[in-house]
Amino acid sequence: MSGTPRPTKSEQLQATDEITEVAPGILRTQLPANITGLGHVNMYVMEDDRGVTVVDPGMPTKASWQALQERLTQIGVPVRRVHTVIVTHSHPDHYGGAERIRAESGADIVTHRLFRTFFDPTEPPDLSVEEAATFMRSPFDPPPWGGAPMKMEFGRKMRFRVAGRIPGLLKVPTPTVRIGDVERVTLAGRQWVPVHTPGHTADHLCLFDPESGTLLSGDHVLPTITPHISGLTAHGDPLTLFFGSLDKIAAFSADVRISLPAHGTPFTNTGERVEQIKQHHHDRLDKIRSVSINLDRPATVNEFAQHLFSARSQGSMADSEAYAHLEHLRILGDFDQRDVDGVYEYVIRH
Numbered sequence: 001m002s003g004t005p006r007p008t009k010s011e012q013l014q015a016t017d018e019i020t021e022v023a024p025g026i027l028r029t030q031l032p033a034n035i036t037g038l039g040h041v042n043m044y045v046m047e048d049d050r051g052v053t054v055v056d057p058g059m060p061t062k063a064s065w066q067a068l069q070e071r072l073t074q075i076g077v078p079v080r081r082v083h084t085v086i087v088t089h090s091h092p093d094h095y096g097g098a099e100r101i102r103a104e105s106g107a108d109i110v111t112h113r114l115f116r117t118f119f120d121p122t123e124p125p126d127l128s129v130e131e132a133a134t135f136m137r138s139p140f141d142p143p144p145w146g147g148a149p150m151k152m153e154f155g156r157k158m159r160f161r162v163a164g165r166i167p168g169l170l171k172v173p174t175p176t177v178r179i180g181d182v183e184r185v186t187l188a189g190r191q192w193v194p195v196h197t198p199g200h201t202a203d204h205l206c207l208f209d210p211e212s213g214t215l216l217s218g219d220h221v222l223p224t225i226t227p228h229i230s231g232l233t234a235h236g237d238p239l240t241l242f243f244g245s246l247d248k249i250a251a252f253s254a255d256v257r258i259s260l261p262a263h264g265t266p267f268t269n270t271g272e273r274v275e276q277i278k279q280h281h282h283d284r285l286d287k288i289r290s291v292s293i294n295l296d297r298p299a300t301v302n303e304f305a306q307h308l309f310s311a312r313s314q315g316s317m318a319d320s321e322a323y324a325h326l327e328h329l330r331i332l333g334d335f336d337q338r339d340v341d342g343v344y345e346y347v348i349r350h
């Protein structure tokens with residue numbers, strides 16, 4: 001018997017056709033998504049004298065494209081007036097409609113300089129060795145900690161494999177503008193400060209408009225949930241990378257009047273939200289410490305994942321996130337790691 005139903009998180013709500021002005025001249029529209037824990041993607045729409053800019057044009061699905069066209073019709077702008085598509089990071093729920101919009105309107109596709117999907121064999125230009133290490137490894141290869149590779153239905157797996165060679169298949173966009181370390185970038189008639197925020201992905205980009213105090217926060221800072229941090233990178237410590245990216249936002253959060261996330265309701269308590277997300281990971285690190293003390297023996301990544309995540313969340317993503325936390329603790333000097341026939345085991349140091 002379950003008691004009162006758990007309150008629904010705003011990221012989980014199904015997409016509606018409601019359109020609201022969430023910041024001066026910025027409309028929030030919602031596109032359908034059915035990914036675990038997510039019911040919609042926010043596509044923000046900004047008009048200027050040249051036409052329209054959209055941010056994160058949804059999933060690469062028919063339903064999403066249909067909804068995208070309907071939302072633009074509601075606003076009264078045809079797809080051909082979209083001159084810029086901003087994609088916050090290389091996940092399909094964010095780039096899905098980008099290439100199709102470009103095909104119809106010739107729009108620019110703007111991403112961070114490091115934009116690349118995990119199945120794309122080509123590397124972005126001017127990549128440093130450190131940057132290359134922040135990319136996600138293929139989840140189809142055996143993971144570094146010695147667990148089983150990601151389970152994926154065969155057809156889907158093949159689509160990813162082929163898509164690495166034929167990007168059109170999964171509608172992976174080719175960015176026309178890759179933003180590097182510049183102070184300002186003009187988009188949708190505004191001057192934005194680009195903030196590279198690696199952690200959730202290597203190429204995550206937030207954009208801040210100091211004049212209106214508006215932050216496009218993508219999946220980096222969400223209203224109630226925390227983004228997945230994958231241990232499947234060559235970077236030794238993706239959690240430290242993510243903490244660093246949270247600090248970047250914290251540094252100017254007092255100037256953020258509103259954050260516009262890619263999922264869920266826009267929020268005004270950005271500084272507080274950043275602290276909550278950090279705290280969530282610190283709590284998880286504490287939990288790992290107490291699990292190890294209780295077990296009183298070295299344990300595998302999967303064993304830790306079983307203590308950290310609910311039964312329905314178990315799987316390769318749970319293992320990958322547990323690994324990111326265990327490696328963080330090992331690098332801090334709190335944990336020892338040993339390799340037992342290719343399977344890593346971790347134990348707290350006494």
Ligand SMILES: [Zn+2]
Pocket residue numbers: 089091200219
């Ligand atoms: Zn994402």
Ligand SMILES: [Zn+2]
Pocket residue numbers: 091093094219262263
């Ligand atoms: Zn997302």
